[in-house]
Amino acid sequence: MKPQGKCAGAGTLVVPRRILLAVLLSSLLTPYSLLVTSPANAEPLVIAASPSMKAPVETLAHAFEGTHPDVKVRVYYDTGLELRWTIAGMENKVGEKTYFIGTGPIHLIAPGGDELLTRLEQKYYVLPGTRRPYAAVPLALVVPVTLVEAPASFEELGKGAKYRIAIADPVLTELGRQTQEVFEALGIVNYVKGRLDVASDARGVLDHLLYGQADVGIIFGPDAVKEQERIRVVATAGKPTFKPTIHSMAMERFCPNRALC
Structure with a gap:
């Protein structure tokens, strides 16, 4: 349902x-x-x-x-x-x-x-x-509410894109690990490598995003809902790319x- x-x-x-x-x-x-x-x-x-x-x-x-x-x-x-x-x-x-x-x-x-x-x-x-x-709980691609031109999918972060991406540490956090899995499933690891802004956790991702260190961020859905007055969700990772x-x-x-x- x-x-x-x-x-x-x-x-x-x-x-x-x-x-x-x-x-x-x-x-x-x-x-x-x-x-x-x-x-x-x-x-x-x-x-x-x-x-x-x-x-x-x-x-x-x-x-x-x-x-x-x-x-x-x-x-x-x-x-x-x-x-x-x-x-x-x-x-x-x-x-x-x-x-x-x-x-x-x-x-x-x-x-x-x-x-x-x-x-x-x-x-x-x-x-x-x-x-x-x-x-x-899905992964959410988020941007500041003030950002006009935003990607409409995770795929748009790949080849040819210039968006700076705030992510959680893929070695130390589950959020970061799942984010890395999405990049690998989409085949965009090499395309995003030079544009990643690595934060310690989800709170760090939001801080980096809202203070202008990144254009987009990737966090868990519930965290995005809590901050909906400051950020908006532009895409969620779904099957078969990602298993919530x-x-x-x-x-x-x-x-x-x-x-x-």
Whole structure:
């Protein structure tokens, strides 16, 4: 199903925005119904997520609350490693469990990468078979909003082009590595080599772009969405040139209401 909504190309969500979380959560197990509809008594649905996934997770949460007024989605953010430690400590505790945010146990886990979910499945901290994709993160070609003449595709960065290109370090960062893969897939590595402005990370790419050190920059879609008042997306890398990073969430083993999830 094609993504819908503003800036869908920069931070692609897997299903239409109004039913994103409704489809995701109801597909994990079965539909549910609740008698209590008062917002004050709304049943909490707790998601433990990585800060890097804040935009898609909160979009999903708002969509789900819109279609399920008797549920309040609460999101707890922490790094992947901290999430792993928190979940392990909570599940391995002997006796009555003390939940880490004071609102009840975790329902769903949405880390910043599927590698962590695989590790959690191996430890049986999340239920096998409950993993569902909820966001696909593409590479975005961006320019300052003031730039009039801009390339319309990654291919236009190649032979004959004069655009200075800000990229993240391909040796030290995942963003840079994926950028390099796109250049190689398009066969433009030798054409862009003398025009690359290498930054330490995505923030550095934006700084170099906005301070005039480069004409275009390449960052992940969600980062482009955050800066849409200062930059605009002119192209996204797609198949077969580039395979977007898929992010999934899964049900925590002690999810208190599996029907809700």
